[in-house]
Amino acid sequence: MRVYRAALGVALIISCAVLAGVGYYRVDSSIPSVIRLRADTEQSFSFGVPATAELVSASLQNKSNIPEGEVVLDLRETVTFKNVVDNAYSLDVKLFGVLPLKQVGIQVVDETELIPVGVPVGIYMESQGVLVVGTGEFQTREGQTVSPARYILQSGDYIRSLNGKEIDRKEDFIRRIGESGGAPQIITVERRGELLDLEVVPQQNVNGEYKIGIWVRDSAQGVGTMTYVDAEGNFGALGHGINDVDTGSLMEIHDGTIYKTQIISIHKGRVGDPGEMTGMIVYSDENILGDITCNGKEGIFGNCNTEGLALTNNKPLPIGLKQEIQKGDAQILCTVDGEAKYYDIRITALHLDHDNVNRGIELLITDPELLRETGGIVQGMSGAPILQNGKIIGAVTHVLVNDPAKGYGIFIETMLERSNSPQ
Secondary structure, three states: OHHHHHHHHHHHHHHHHHHHHHHHHHHHHHOOOEEEEEOOOEEEEEOOOOEEEEEEEOOOOOOOOOOOOOOEEEOOOEEEEEOOOOOOEEEEEEEOOOEEEEEEEEEEEOOOEEEEEEEEEEEEEEEEEEEEEEEOOEEOOOOOEEOOOOOOOOOOOEEEEEOOEEOOOHHHHHHHHHOOOOOOEEEEEEEOOEEEEEEEOOEEOOOOOEEOOEEEEEEEEEEEEEEEEOOOOEEEEOOOOOEOOOOOOEOOEEEEEEEEEEEEEEEOOEOOEOOEEEEEEOOOHHHEEEEEEEEEOOEEEEEEOHHHHOOOOOOOEEEOOHHHOOOEEEEEEEEOOOOEEEEEEEEEEEOOOOOOOOOOEEEEEOOHHHHHHHOOOOEOOOOOEEEEOOEEEEEEEEEEOOEEEEEEEEEHHHHHHHHOOOO
């Protein structure tokens, strides 16, 4: 009986700990890590969580004239900010007013207008260095099975140089390994932000060619949707980064270009099958729409040329910040039949946490025409701008595989945060 009671007590403690952890996470994810405010305006937030937030100086350099503990907000109630003009303050949030939860930055942003695009583009990117996709084996002339690079190079490594000389293209790397004569090669790779010098000894395969037994890639291509163009001709697209298909890692870009593309077929989405738009891309100079300068987890960004700027005749619209978005009716702008059109959706949930980069908006396709044409959200639609109440509020990013009518979007302010940061 004592053992049973002890086990029951332990189970109860574990259950309480799990529930507390889940509750802590839910409260944390309900509060953004950054609150963006328009200067000299009144804006309200409804967090509805059992926490308090004390207004404090954002840094030691920004001395607050508010005494400690003077301004404490109850996040169970609607919080209103009035006439904030600078970024000098932040909020220290405490669960139940006691347990430290997080610090929330306050950023004052200028009024911003963007042109919504919603047009598919072809994407071609060259990586920064040569990406190691994986290692493998091969047969030597003597019939031995060898794998010279195994346990030395890893999937996801970026090869920066060979014997001290820079490497940009995989053809150059393969040629120089082939000319090595079997001498040890010093390969400099970037692995999780750290540069490493690794020695690999090439061996001859059955054809007498020197190899080290790796698969490499230096480029990626595909189709996505352009989200917006700003007043300076800068664009944002996709709403998520381009990852290598084999390693899953975000590609480090050396050079990139967007091209005109024409959607030639649509594979409708079904349960278990997200569907896809297939585009025809002709990689020629006359089809270039602009340059890609950044591949980040928030999307791809760059500069449009004259042809790229002519993609849309839409008028610029203001952006909608997180606190201005409401659950309910909205629209997306996308192209499925050769022309960008607005289609009805419903926003079903919002996740304000700053760390929830690409899935801050949950949405449901409700437009009968779009459901008939595509079945919902399909691959290639990523980047379609989301609009509500005359404002651009985000971009489509993902589809739910078990229900292609449902998906996720990124907040437009999150995309702009990346596009405005140093590249």
